[in-house]
Amino acid sequence: MERILIVDDDITFALMLRTWLSKRGFDVETASTVAAARTALGSGGFSLVLSDMRLPDQDGIALLQWMAGAGIETPVIVMTSYAEIQNAVRCMKLGARDYVAKPVNPDELLKKIREALEKPVETPVEAKNARRGAAKAAPAPTPLDYIEGRSDASRRLYEYIRLVAPTNMSVLVNGASGTGKEHVAQLIHRNSKRAGKPFVAVDCGAIPRELAASEFFGHVKGSFTGAVSDKKGAFEAADGGTLFLDEVGNLTYETQVQLLRALQERRIRPVGGNREIPVDIRLVAATNEDLEAAIARGTFRADLYHRINSFSLRVPSLRERREDIPLFADFFLDQANRELDKRIVGFEAKAVKALAGYEWPGNLRQLKNTVMSATLLAAGDYITVGDLPREITEPSASGMSFSLHDPVSEEEQIRRALAAAGGNKSQAAKLLGIDRKTLYNKMHLYGIE
Numbered sequence: 001m002e003r004i005l006i007v008d009d010d011i012t013f014a015l016m017l018r019t020w021l022s023k024r025g026f027d028v029e030t031a032s033t034v035a036a037a038r039t040a041l042g043s044g045g046f047s048l049v050l051s052d053m054r055l056p057d058q059d060g061i062a063l064l065q066w067m068a069g070a071g072i073e074t075p076v077i078v079m080t081s082y083a084e085i086q087n088a089v090r091c092m093k094l095g096a097r098d099y100v101a102k103p104v105n106p107d108e109l110l111k112k113i114r115e116a117l118e119k120p121v122e123t124p125v126e127a128k129n130a131r132r133g134a135a136k137a138a139p140a141p142t143p144l145d146y147i148e149g150r151s152d153a154s155r156r157l158y159e160y161i162r163l164v165a166p167t168n169m170s171v172l173v174n175g176a177s178g179t180g181k182e183h184v185a186q187l188i189h190r191n192s193k194r195a196g197k198p199f200v201a202v203d204c205g206a207i208p209r210e211l212a213a214s215e216f217f218g219h220v221k222g223s224f225t226g227a228v229s230d231k232k233g234a235f236e237a238a239d240g241g242t243l244f245l246d247e248v249g250n251l252t253y254e255t256q257v258q259l260l261r262a263l264q265e266r267r268i269r270p271v272g273g274n275r276e277i278p279v280d281i282r283l284v285a286a287t288n289e290d291l292e293a294a295i296a297r298g299t300f301r302a303d304l305y306h307r308i309n310s311f312s313l314r315v316p317s318l319r320e321r322r323e324d325i326p327l328f329a330d331f332f333l334d335q336a337n338r339e340l341d342k343r344i345v346g347f348e349a350k351a352v353k354a355l356a357g358y359e360w361p362g363n364l365r366q367l368k369n370t371v372m373s374a375t376l377l378a379a380g381d382y383i384t385v386g387d388l389p390r391e392i393t394e395p396s397a398s399g400m401s402f403s404l405h406d407p408v409s410e411e412e413q414i415r416r417a418l419a420a421a422g423g424n425k426s427q428a429a430k431l432l433g434i435d436r437k438t439l440y441n442k443m444h445l446y447g448i449e
Contacts, residue, residue: 002117003027007037007051007063008079017050020106021113034058038066046074048116050109053080053091064094075116079104092327093334098150147331149324153316157184164311165191170263172248172308173286175315177434178365181286182246184315188284189242197241202234205250205441212255214271217262223272235268235279243281248308249289249300250441260304283308288438289445299445318360318367325356325367332368333383336375345381354385358392361433411446414439418448 004021008014009032018028029046031037034057041049049067053060060078067074075097091099097116100109148158164171165188173181182201189199207215214224218233234243245251251259262268263283267276285308294300318325329347337344347355351374360366374387385393417428429439443449 001025001027002047003029003045004048004050004113005037005040005046005074006030007032007034007049007055007060009033009052009054009056017104024110026113032056034063034066037063041067041072041074042070048113049074049076050113051076051078053078060091060096061094064091064096068095077109077112077116147327149321149327151321151324153321154324157313157315158187160313161187162191164188164313166193167311168193168282169310170283170285170308171311171313172291173284173313173315175286175288176317176363177288177438178363179315179317180364181288181315182244184313185242185244185246185284185286189244189282192242192282194241194282198238199242199244200234200238201244201246203246203437205247205437207251207255209252209255212252213258216255216259217268217270218273219271220273223270230270233268233270235262235281236277238281239279241281243283245283245285245308247287247289247438247441248285249287249291249294253299253301256301256304260301260307263304263307285309318363322356325360326352328364328367329355329371332371333375335368336372339372340375342375342378343381344375344378344383347383348385350385351383351388354388354393362430363433365435366433410442411448414442414446414448 002025004026006014006017006021006028008017008030011032014030014032018030021028029040031040032055034055037049037051040046049063051060051063055063060076060080064076067076073095076091076095078091078096078099079102080099098112100112148154161184171185171188173184175181175184185201186199189195202215213219214231214233216233216235218231218236221229262279266280267278269276291300291305291309295302295305318328326347329352333344333346336342355367355370362369370389370392371383373389374383377387378384414428414432417431418425425439425443426436429436432439434442
């Protein structure tokens, strides 16, 4: 029988929780202080600790620090209020397995308990390393900084990734700009049977039409002007591994035909070559376009769409997982501290509230850039509201919203943003929450000069 230690000074709540968990087959003990918890844990035998953040003698952070120092690796779930979310994040850095908000939802808590008990226990260093993925175009997995998030939308996304990764299915990753589609592709590769083979990423929006065949299939020396030596294409470079096609909706119709043939026959012919080369790749494609609408317009082939879409994943926008925003912001703060050689501790409560309330049209990319800028500006130990951009602290300051929430109104939003930016495409891209390359592609799509 799994033993759980509840650490909470609310005796009535602790008793109710103990009774409820006991009825579900757990052996439960309680402690009302950190000192009492240390005594109980010192005797060993616990499978899990449920600890409140605020305790009479010390706090949950102090308990985690003591456990780490004592070499006690029992998983911990922290119970906290929304106002203390930053402390919950700090606890997770110290090795806490998860956190749950008070008032506690019994079903959610039971789910978190079962997840914590099913996973192997990790030290804080191991847990930090485990939240990393694979680097781009590497022959073997290398660390990638990321954090999964705790919202239902994030949990669903990563559960789907874990389900599809071990298969050989082609995956189409849908999501707005800045949501982390390439990161998803890297995780699929890292958790697949091809993890020890290459991960090769191709930016389909950056390939000139006349060089597309060479980029995908390679060429032989002298096959065209500028072909001064043989070149291996993306398909051959990814042989045995994963080929990631970013913004696949930007491929020309001619290139789509060539790509479909290569995927169907599993063979390629380099430009100017006289022999075909067999290739074995797993395809992951990504787009922020509505490919079904592109098929209806006649700009994307239906047969290619079905070839690349054996399994579809949708990456949620940041505004769809608001409860993760403090967690992501703190994660990006750690990165910013390392890059800028600073020691910012965290965010003031008003700053957290502003971040959580903003729409984030540029999603995770925009949040990361915002935290980097705020870290640079911060003069004290904590990032304040004054360190954040005005567009976040005063959302109405710009006078209008340009974010691309609805594909139906996308062309109109782009035209409005360009007008507001006086034709400056870089500024318009910022207003829209997308990068310049995506803006140019969308302008081309809608015939905007």
